[in-house]
Amino acid sequence: MVLVNDEDSGSTVTADAHILPALHISYTDGLALLAYIKSTPTPSGFITKARTVVGMTPAPIMADFSSQGPNILNRQILKPDVTAPGVSIIAAWSGQAAPSDRPWDPRRVAFNAISGTSMSTPHVAGIAGLVRTVHPDWSPAAIKSAIMTTATDLDMEKRPILDPFLEKATPFAYGSGHVFPARALDPGLVYDASTADYLGFLCTLGYNATAMELFNGVPYQCPASPVAVQDLNYPTFTIPALAEPRTVRRRVTNVGPAQQTTYTAAVVEPVGVQVTVTPPTLAFGAVGEEKEFHVTFAEKVPVVPRPEGAGGYAFGALVWSDGTGNHQVRSPLLVQRPRIV
Structure with a gap:
């Protein structure tokens, strides 16, 4: 089976646990394949044994399923914060479920290739843990700042990171950029923020005293003149x-x-x-x-x-x-x- 992306999926291809022998190709490659099939009365093809290919370009590149900004709850705070590896990540897999996650699939594996934010998150969590180990006295905000301000908006060839359609992506796609763990250990400067900073931010958003106590654990009185959201x-x-x-x-x-x-x-x-x-x-x-x-x-x-x-x-x-x-x-x-x- 040949699985071809539709136009909206662009160049994102993932390693899924297909039931049939299969390959997955991009929308552009799919057009080329269709053109070949139409060009001859006897089209032919074959699937070779899978192999690992390193140095593929462009990389990193945004996936079509990656959540995009702007922040619909508060437009003055950029989201996402960063981007991280999340396509076809090899990870441990429970023997209680098939690699396809289908109840009728009898296959069982120790490892699986998984895609999604659920794969990006452990990368970022690992970086945060690494920074915390080296700098145990840093606040969560300082660690977050270190990860964000050392991220890169360039790919491995020092060119702008692209979107799934091979166009230049924007910070609404990758936030501050693609994470760079080694740099995050030594950021030079951090934008730190305390509990008081975030309580002031919540006051600006209109949270009342009852809600603020849920966040703070103790009663909190919002200041008469809250800090502007843009100044968080x-x-x-x-x-x-x-x-x-x-x-x-x-x-x-x-x-x-x-x-x-x-x-x-x-x-x-x-x-x-x-x-x-x-x-x-x-x-x-x-x-x-x-x-x-x-x-x-x-x-x-x-x-x-x-x-x-x-x-x-x-x-x-x-x-x-x-x-x-x-x-x-x-x-x-x-x-x-x-x-x-």
Whole structure:
């Protein structure tokens, strides 16, 4: 059997436990196969013994089943956070179920190839555990920041990560990028956040005192002037509906290894958006020291056309660099440009 993707599935092929001898090919390859079948009255083909192929390109590439942004609950927080391996991952399999997960399938295996977010999640959990082992005093937010700011938006050939249709993907597909475990152990700076930060965030979302106590364990009184959602100390910057200049604030903490170090901001501006970082440099005198900075987003003059697709969002990045090349603390910038009437 030849399983051919439909157009919506693009180039994503997975290793399923088929009952029949089978192969799975992409939509583009399926068109080529169909063209061959139509070209001759006696088409023929055969399936060879399976073998492992390494170095396939492009890789990584987004899967067609990968959940996409934007965040429908809160547009000022980018989701997803990162992307991780999740296609045809070899994993342990229970002997209580067939590899096809069908009750009538008598086959039993010790390992199976599985695809989905359920396979990406253990990769990220493992990275978080690794970071926690090396840095046992870090908060969950610091660990999350380390994973996000060291992720990459480039594939193995240093080209932009592609979507299932071999077009350039956006942060709405991969978040901050594809996880990079070795870098996450030494991020240089982290965007840390405390319980108080998140309680303030929940207050801004409108949670009442009863709900807040469920989260906090003890009564919590929301401040009279809650912190703006956009100022949650998150390692990404998302600005929906930019109608006028908007300034957001963030804090970063020096996690070393250098006690004294200076980071300089570099910005890849979203198309049509002027981005100003204040201050443009951060000088740290000790590990654990925290610095605050502000990022202002404004439409460029003269106004350039609004991006097509992606809901009018334009994409860029803010990178804090220590000048040694060892630490590149990267955050995606997403700005929704206003529609020009």
